[in-house]
Amino acid sequence: MLDMGSRCLTVCALVLGLLMRFEGAAAHGGVVLEEDLCVINVGYLRGHFKIYLPRTRRHQEYCEDLPEATETVFVMEYLHGGLGNMAVDFRIIEDVTGLGRFVRWTDVEKIDDLDAVTVFYQAPAVEPDVFSVVHEFEREGTFVGIVTARDPGTQRLYVSVFPFEIGFTGFGNAWQLFLALLISVQLGYWVMTGRFARWRQRIQDALHDRRAER
Numbered sequence: 758m759l760d761m762g763s764r765c766l767t768v769c770a771l772v773l774g775l776l777m778r779f780e781g782a783a784a785h786g787g788v789v790l791e792e793d794l795c796v797i798n799v800g801y802l803r804g805h806f807k808i809y810l811p812r813t814r815r816h817q818e819y820c821e822d823l824p825e826a827t828e829t830v831f832v833m834e835y836l837h838g839g840l841g842n843m844a845v846d847f848r849i850i851e852d853v854t855g856l857g858r859f860v861r862w863t864d865v866e867k868i869d870d871l872d873a874v875t876v877f878y879q880a881p882a883v884e885p886d887v888f889s890v891v892h893e894f895e896r897e898g899t900f901v902g903i904v905t906a907r908d909p910g911t912q913r914l915y916v917s918v919f920p921f922e923i924g925f926t927g928f929g930n931a932w933q934l935f936l937a938l939l940i941s942v943q944l945g946y947w948v949m950t951g952r953f954a955r956w957r958q959r960i961q962d963a964l965h966d967r968r969a970e971r
Contacts (some may be wrong), residue, residue: 786861787904787917788821795820797833799845799906800915804888805834821902822925826894833888833904843906843915844881845888850874852899852920860901862918876900881907897924 788797788806795818797806808819809830823829835841851874854864868874877892904917 786858786919788919790820796836797904797917797919799840799904799917802835802837802840802843802906802915804836804840805832807832807834821919821921823894823921823923824925826897826923828891828893831890831892831902835886835888839908840888840906841885842883843908844883845904845906846881847877847879847888847890848875848903848905849877849892850901850903851876852901854901856920857899858920860918860920862903862916865901865903865918881905894923898922 787799788795790796795806797804806820808821808823809832810817810819810823810825810827811830812828813825831847833845848871850865850868850871852860853868853874854860856864865871876894877890879890882888899920899922902917902919902921906915907913908915
């Protein structure tokens with residue numbers, strides 16, 4: 758049987774795992790990490806998604822979040838042949854929704870003036886195998902990438918929305934949450950076992966003895 762302290766640590770470890778899993782996969786909208794490859798889902802259409810910072814990071818590949826604002830190359834290699842026949846466009850907007858990693862297409866549609874918050878736009882173009890764009894970011898911050906593809910036959914629009922950060926430093930939020938959880942669980946354990954009360958009593962006794970000595 759695990760004692761209370763071991764149970765607390767086990768719970769914390771499980772929560773950390775969930776936080777990291779959430780941070781690394783589910784929280785990224787239309788772009789997900791699959792078997793060490795970044796995959797973008799544009800409706801039912803899929804493609805390999807890569808980001809490069811050629812001036813500062815050379816051939817280093819990124820999935821979404823970027824360490825610095827600089828010249829940035831976005832590359833989408835089609836995994837679905839249908840994308841090669843569709844007009845694909847790419848837009849980057851400032852994240853004015855306040856939703857961060859939870860932003861979705863329905864949230865983007867609610868923005869009154871999309872052009873006013875657009876920092877980059879590549880007009881629709883038909884590319885047989887690979888779609889790529891280059892943009893130089895001037896500042897760090899939180900942005901939203903939007904890829905749309907229109908079926909030439911049905912005129913149906915397929916969309917992928919992926920929020921991303923520039924100036925990203927890693928799993929900061931997950932570790933902060935884990936640390937806060939760990940401290941809370943430890944304090945709760947001390948209270949439940951009476952250790953906190955014993956420490957408080959010792960401090961009170963020590964203060965009382967000092968006063969008596971005076």
